[in-house]
Amino acid sequence: MxxxxxxxxxxxxxxxxxxxxxxxxxxxxxxxxxxxxxxxxxxxxxxxxxxxxxxxxxxxxxxxxxxxxxxxxKAVFGNCDLSELHCEVVASALRSSPSHLRELHLSDNKLSNASMSALCDGLKSPNCKLSSLRLYRCGLSEISCSALASALKSNPSHLTQLDLLGNEDLSDSGVSHLCDFLKSPDCRLQILTLYHCGLSEISCSALASALKSNPSHLTDLSLSYNRLSDSGVSHLCGFLKSPDCRLQILTLRNCGLTEVSCSSLVSALKSNPSHLTKLELDNNSLSDSGVSHLCGFLERSDCRLKTLTVRECGLTEISCSSLASALKSNPSHLTELELCCNRVSDSGVSHLCGFLEWPDCRLRTLRCTRCCFRGTKSHYKEAEEPHAAPEPRVADSRLKALKSNPSSHLIELDLKSNKLSVSDVEELLDLRHSRLERL
Known part of the structure; x- marks a missing residue:
C-alpha cells in the first residue's frame, strides 16, 4: 500500500x-x-x-x-522519427495479454517496409484489440499496404478506423491489397481515409467491389485529392446504390469530377437516400448543371443531407437559384452549406435568402467567402445616376431574410473577402441580436 x-x-x-x-x-x-x-x-x-x-x-x-x-x-507518437525497433515495442504492446491499446497514431513518421512489417506482427495477434489506426503521411509503399492488409485479415473484427492520408505511393495496387481486408465478412471498418494516396478510377472499381461484398459497416469514406475522374465515381456508385450501404459521409474534394459525376451520384443516392448526411465535392468542375443534378436529390423528402460543400466548383447565381428552390421543397435537414470561391454574386445571395426566410429552414452555417458580392454597387449607381432606383445590397437581403424568420437557426455566417461597404458591415452587425455566434 x-x-x-x-x-x-x-x-x-x-x-x-x-x-x-x-x-x-x-x-x-x-x-x-x-x-x-x-x-x-x-x-x-x-x-x-x-x-x-x-x-x-x-x-x-x-x-x-x-x-x-x-x-x-491511446498512444500518439506523431512526428517522432520512429525506427523499426520502436515499431517492435509497439507491436509487443499489441501482442500482450491483455492488450490495453485501442487507439494508435503514428502519423508523420517515415515508416520503412521493415518497420511496417514489425508493426503488423502485433496487429495480427489475436490479443490485439486496436480500434483506431492512423498512419497519415508515413511514406507507406504498396509492400507496406500488402503487409497491413494481410495482418488485418488475420484479425479483422476490432478495427473501426483506418487513416492512410497522404501516403502518395500506395497507388491502385496498394488499395487492391487493402480491398482483400475490406471484403472480409468479419471486417467492421467504419471510417476509411485514403486522401491524397495516388489513386485512380481503378481503385474506385476495386473499392466498390469489395464494399459491395461487405457494405453495412462503412459510414465515412474519404477519397479526396485523387484523380478518380467521372468513371471512378461511376464505379463507386455501384456501392452507394446497394440497399445495405450505410455510408453517412462521402468526401470527394479535388477528384477531377464534372457534372457527369453529379448525375451518377444523384442516381445512386435516389436508390438509397436516407443515410448520407455529409457530401463534400469542393474543387471539382461541377458547374451549374452539376448542381442542378444534385438538387434533384436535395429536393426529395427522403434526403437527409445535413452538410453540402461545393467550394470552388465553377458555380454562378444559377446554382443558388436551383439550391434555394430544392431546399424549399425539403428544408428541414440541411444545416451547413459552403459556396466559397464561386461567382454567385449579389443576385445569387438574394436567391439563397429566399430559402433563409423559409420558416422550416434549419441552416446553421453558411459560408460564402470570395463569392464576388458587390455590396457597394448601389452606392456607385446612385452617384452615377442620381434618379435610378438603387439595387438591393447583400446586407439588405440578409437582414430582410433573417428578420422575416425570427426563429432562424443560423449561427455562423462567413462573408470574408467580398466587397462590402462600411454601411453593409454596420447593417450586418445588427444580426448580432439574432442567434448568430460567428459573423
Whole structure:
C-alpha cells in the first residue's frame, strides 16, 4: 500500500516536471523520461493517453517514453522519427495479454517496409484489440499496404478506423491489397481515409467491389485529392446504390469530377437516400448543371443531407437559384452549406435568402467567402445616376431574410473577402441580436 502511494507520488512529480516546459528544471534529462516510462509501465492504473508531443523534452527523451505504450489505451507518437525497433515495442504492446491499446497514431513518421512489417506482427495477434489506426503521411509503399492488409485479415473484427492520408505511393495496387481486408465478412471498418494516396478510377472499381461484398459497416469514406475522374465515381456508385450501404459521409474534394459525376451520384443516392448526411465535392468542375443534378436529390423528402460543400466548383447565381428552390421543397435537414470561391454574386445571395426566410429552414452555417458580392454597387449607381432606383445590397437581403424568420437557426455566417461597404458591415452587425455566434 505504501509502495503504491509512493509510486503515485513519484509519477505525479515526474509528470509535473516534464509538463513544465523547463520552468521547474532547466534541462529535463532523457533518463528522467526512462524513469517515467518505467513507472507508467508498472502502474496498476492504465493510462488513458500517452502523447509524446505534450512533453517538453528532447527527441530522444520522447523515444525513451515509448515503452510505456504497453500500459495505455491511446498512444500518439506523431512526428517522432520512429525506427523499426520502436515499431517492435509497439507491436509487443499489441501482442500482450491483455492488450490495453485501442487507439494508435503514428502519423508523420517515415515508416520503412521493415518497420511496417514489425508493426503488423502485433496487429495480427489475436490479443490485439486496436480500434483506431492512423498512419497519415508515413511514406507507406504498396509492400507496406500488402503487409497491413494481410495482418488485418488475420484479425479483422476490432478495427473501426483506418487513416492512410497522404501516403502518395500506395497507388491502385496498394488499395487492391487493402480491398482483400475490406471484403472480409468479419471486417467492421467504419471510417476509411485514403486522401491524397495516388489513386485512380481503378481503385474506385476495386473499392466498390469489395464494399459491395461487405457494405453495412462503412459510414465515412474519404477519397479526396485523387484523380478518380467521372468513371471512378461511376464505379463507386455501384456501392452507394446497394440497399445495405450505410455510408453517412462521402468526401470527394479535388477528384477531377464534372457534372457527369453529379448525375451518377444523384442516381445512386435516389436508390438509397436516407443515410448520407455529409457530401463534400469542393474543387471539382461541377458547374451549374452539376448542381442542378444534385438538387434533384436535395429536393426529395427522403434526403437527409445535413452538410453540402461545393467550394470552388465553377458555380454562378444559377446554382443558388436551383439550391434555394430544392431546399424549399425539403428544408428541414440541411444545416451547413459552403459556396466559397464561386461567382454567385449579389443576385445569387438574394436567391439563397429566399430559402433563409423559409420558416422550416434549419441552416446553421453558411459560408460564402470570395463569392464576388458587390455590396457597394448601389452606392456607385446612385452617384452615377442620381434618379435610378438603387439595387438591393447583400446586407439588405440578409437582414430582410433573417428578420422575416425570427426563429432562424443560423449561427455562423462567413462573408470574408467580398466587397462590402462600411454601411453593409454596420447593417450586418445588427444580426448580432439574432442567434448568430460567428459573423
Amino acid at each position: 505504501l509502495y503504491n502511494e509512493r509510486q503515485t507520488r513519484i509519477l505525479q512529480q515526474i509528470q509535473d516536471v516534464l509538463k513544465s516546459g523547463g520552468r521547474v528544471q532547466p534541462v529535463v534529462s532523457e533518463s528522467l523520461c526512462s524513469a517515467l516510462a518505467y513507472i507508467l509501465q508498472t502502474s496498476q492504473q492504465v493510462l488513458e493517453e500517452l502523447d509524446l508531443n505534450m512533453y517538453e523534452v528532447s527527441p530522444q527523451g520522447k523515444l525513451n517514453l515509448i515503452p510505456a505504450v504497453t500500459n495505455c489505451r
